[in-house]
Amino acid sequence: MNGTPASWRPRRGLHRVGLSLGRGGRPLRIAYGRLFHEANTFSPLVTTRDAFDNAFALTGDALARATTLRGKELEGFMPHAELTGFAQAARAAGEVETVPLASYLAVPSGPLDRDCFEGLVEDQLARLRAAGPLDGVYLALHGSMEVRGLDEAPEASLLRRVRALVGPDVKIAASFDLHANLSAGLVEPLDVLVGYRTNPHWDLAPTGWRAGNRLIRALRAEIRPTHAWRKLPLVLGGGMTIDFLPPMRGVFGWMRALERDPRVLSASLFMVHPYTNAPDLGWAAHVCTDDDPALAAELADALAERAWAERDRALPKMHTVPEALEEAARTPWRKLGPVTFVDVDDIVGAGAPGGNTRIVEALLGRDDPPRAYVPVHDPALVAHTWDLPLGSEHTLVLRGTPGYDQPEVPLRAIVAARVDGELGRYVRLDVGSVHLAVGESPPLPIHPRFWRDLDLDPRQADIIVQKNFFHYRMFYGAISFRHVPVVTDGATSLRRVRDRAAREDRHPGARLSEWRTHDPALRAAR
Ligand SMILES: [Zn+2]
Incomplete structure (x- = not known):
């Protein structure tokens, strides 16, 4: 997503300038921040604070700079998201002072541990206390967060504490992901509530704009x-x-x-x-x-x-692994490029760990397996093979994500390549025509570059396994023309x-x- 969608550019005449001042004749002061995570309760992984202290973490002035039209709010993912939309709504309204809190976002994974959540909430509350007198607060939230040992929806806990801190007279707005689970604790503390209206989601910035626009108009008693x-x-x-x-x-x-x-x-x-x-x-x-x-x-x-x-x-037809292998052998699209297997039961973009071993097990059980590229999360196997000489052959066992209850797959594999990149350490293990990309973090080979970094040409594959529903298609549009949903068993199993x-x-x-x-x-x- 690049550029500014026309639909949320400031429009002339949208606001009445005469009502622009806040209380007591001074500009409105509105604090804004983000706490965003989509949890998968079926993942054995626990999300800890380091998952939020990443490239997306922005606080104070850095957040203010990132939410200008020249800034990058979610670097490498989407330059303009909810908080940029909100900041532009405030700018367009005029006479609004925006006070940046913090923006924390971690990629979907298992539930948060309690310390991580409490630390993140306390951080936002401390910034809110330090913000001085406010008229409003805007928070960009997901609505499907989960915290181990917390007997309350996490976003409800955050909003309850924000409301207690700012008091009843400050108006609070929140936006939620379209996949939020709404509950009374999310609805009742809020004066303004909006959700994404696109799936897959491209309207993060317009959603923040809508939240900010309605919050400002409510504060000015226009609505x-x-x-x-x-x-x-x-x-x-x-x-x-x-x-x-x-x-x-x-x-x-x-x-x-x-x-x-x-x-x-x-x-x-x-x-x-x-x-x-x-x-x-x-x-x-x-x-x-x-x-x-x-x-x-x-x-x-x-x-x-x-x-x-x-x-x-109904959903489109899902295939078992043997059905998908037959389809890959039969489809005329194979002549134009590799067939993509979408591992719908192990979708990393929906919080699965990516350590499903069932496709590998099925491939290696064939007499003459196709040339397949398969990413698998198995940090123990990365640690075990990282220092082995390239080109050497070993007897190994693929187990997948620890605690994920996947079949153990014995391998006689050649250590063919390794890379320490954006996703952490990955080792390529070759078992005949089956090429495994074994990683220490959940695999998201959304870009074909993932395979090239491991000296594999994506066009030479018969089958490429993906761990996300849609986003990879933006980068494989000229490479793969047949996409087969494959049912295995994992954290996103329907x-x-x-x-x-x-x-x-x-x-x-x-x-x-x-x-x-x-x-x-x-x-x-x-
Ligand atoms: Zn969503």
Whole structure:
């Protein structure tokens, strides 16, 4: 994502300049920050503070510089995200002083340990205390964080403590990822709540703009945000859930149209990250109107109903590993480039550790395996092989991520290459035509460069295994033309989600005919 989407550039005449001052005739003062993580409860990995003290960590003046149009808020991922959108909304409104707190984001992985979470929250609260008198606070959050040993939604804990610190008169806005799990603790402390409206998500900056714009207008008493929300007993539905493809295209288009009505301040649909342990997991519809509670309730009901109507839309066909291998041998697309296997049960971009060994096991069980490139997280095997001479052959065992309960795969492998790069240390182990990229961190070979760094030409492969749903396609557009979803067993296994949904009375694990009788209890849950 480069450049500034036209849709959130400051528009002339959007704000009335006459009402621009804050309380007591001085500019509005609004603090802003981020605490962002998507947790996967089925991953054996624990997310610790070092995962947040990374290239994305920005505080104080560095955060202020990064959220200008020349800055880079999430370097290497997306230059302009929510906080840049917010800062530009404040700039466009005029007479708003923005006070940077801190921005912390870690890539999706297992739940946070308690110390990590408390440290991050205390850091934000200390910055908030030091910020001086404020009129408003804006926080960019995910909404599917999870913390070991914490009996509360983590974002709810943060918002409760922020509210306690700033008092009832300061207005608080938050934005959430479209995969947030909404709960009372997330909704009730907030004056302004908005969510992403694209999937895959490209609208981070526009979302921050919308949050900032509504917060500033609320502080200037131009609007009175009034919320209504509904919760569905639904953890999987809507097919691929892509906002610009059927079936969800109709629902998202309807939400955008709603916001063209000046009485409607925002409409958001949260389709949840289904891999957390939240006891109240479920899709949610949220609508905010300008001082019209009846309209908010009516539209929240209507949005929930539209989402519920798509609950039985199927996902594309998933293949077992043998089926996928047959498809790779048969497809005419193979003549043009390698076939991509998307390991849907071990998606690192959704918090899986990437240490699934089942595809390797299946490949090595063939008499004449295809030329395959397979990334696997196995830090113990990296440590064991890092100092072995290149070209030497060894008897080894691939075990995958520690604690991930994967089959052990014995190997007779040649140590063919090694690299210490962006993703940490990776060793290439060759077993005949099967090339393993064994890493000490969860593998994200989104860019073909990952293979070239290990002296492998991506075009020469028959099969390349990916650990993310979509993003790699931006870089493999001229390389791979057939993408096969492969079912193995891991932290993003939909079977696990369905099994749990059946226990907890959620669609599609439990076959439910309606949502309304479940909504009150789901909204009341902690
Ligand atoms: Zn998301």
